[in-house]
Amino acid sequence: MSRTVFLNGDYLPEEDAKVSIFDRGFLMADGVYEVTSVLDGKLLEFDGHVKRLERSLGELDMGKPKDFDNLLEIHRELVSRNNVDQGGVYLQVTRGVADRDFVFPKDAEPTLTLFTQSRPLLDTPASQTGIKVVFSDDIRWGRRDIKTVQLLYPSMCKMMAKAAGADDVWLVEEGLITEGSSNNAYIVKDNQIITRDLSNDILHGITRASVLIYAREAQMEVVERAFSPAEAQAADEAFITSASTFVLPVVSIDGAQIGEGTPGPVSRRLREIYIDESRKRAI
Ligand SMILES: Cc1ncc(COP(=O)(O)O)c(C=O)c1O
Structure with missing residues (x-):
């Protein structure tokens, strides 16, 4: 049908x-x-x-x-x-x-x-295992804050990731991570949640905005600043957010295992909180 x-x-x-x-x-x-x-x-x-x-x-x-x-x-x-x-x-x-x-x-x-x-959103295989990302140059146009249908480069990035045995890319510009091909990028270091600050360089994720509110409400420390590929690879945990993936743990960044190579406690907790809270507010 x-x-x-x-x-x-x-x-x-x-x-x-x-x-x-x-x-x-x-x-x-x-x-x-x-x-x-x-x-x-x-x-x-x-x-x-x-x-x-x-x-x-x-x-x-x-x-x-x-x-x-x-x-x-x-x-x-x-x-x-x-x-x-x-x-x-x-x-x-x-x-x-x-x-x-x-x-x-x-x-x-x-x-x-x-x-x-x-499609299933809740107990997806990726949410159990976490995903792998690889780096790619961010060669998109300069108005990434506008959600346009120009998705050729993000599509190419997903193909590159797949060819490299990964699930997605983290885009790098001037030595700093901007975001994923269709999601915002985060690392956790010493219990600090770090994600790039808002500007025209990234899409202002709707999930990002809510996750940061819920994290702060749960007394987690959030820092909005850019971070480097090396910092990402040395993180305790990493994750992405988007409307369709919610909070999704990242367990490998360009070949470097993150933490134990399994979803970490902060990412798992934030995923749970996000799903609970957005479910309560669903209309
Ligand atoms: C480039 C990019 N960044 C971030 C996001 C996450 O935004 P949202 O949480 O509003 O889905 C998306 C979603 O499609 C995206 O394409």
Whole structure:
């Protein structure tokens, strides 16, 4: 049975949802997106994702789609129609359809698409074993704070990681780690949780914001600063965060085993706290 997806105001079977070849998302990656996780059929961190979407649209001078104020209802409807218990809702807004030109079109109507993906989020194999990351140069553009659909380099990074027998990359720029290909990066040293401070160099993770609040509430010490590859390899623990992985332990960094090579206590505790707290707040 095919999924029901959403396209510009309509709920459609996925095979009937068609977008023009002149859509600027297709031609120029002129679009932004969000992924909201679903647990127990409810949305996690919905408000955070919509706020970041609004910011991404504003930074790119892109109009809001007509249904912007109905996004909660659309998310819920798709989760319900597709019987999603665990998984995510992918949302994309592009600048819309216009004849190909570098200049932004004046009156294009933004294209809004949403679809669901069902997949286990809680007891995944990676959450039990932890993941391995390798380093890669961060050659992305300078506005990584905007969640655009330009995902070619992150895709290449995942392929490079796979070829190297790892799960993901940690990106390195000017001798410092920025973030993972689709997640924020953290190390733990002497019980201090260290993660890069916010700037245009990284995506301002919605999960990151909540995890740092919960960590501080649990009296854990958090330091927001950049750290080097060498510091990462000498860490007691490491982990990543993202909407779809929550808090996920990292047990190997570019060939260096971290701690005992198994998920450490701080990462495990933060994962538990994050899942408990976001579940309580799910809508
Ligand atoms: C580059 C990058 N950094 C960080 C994140 C984590 O952000 P969030 O916690 O909002 O999913 C993502 C998520 O896709 C990402 O692509």
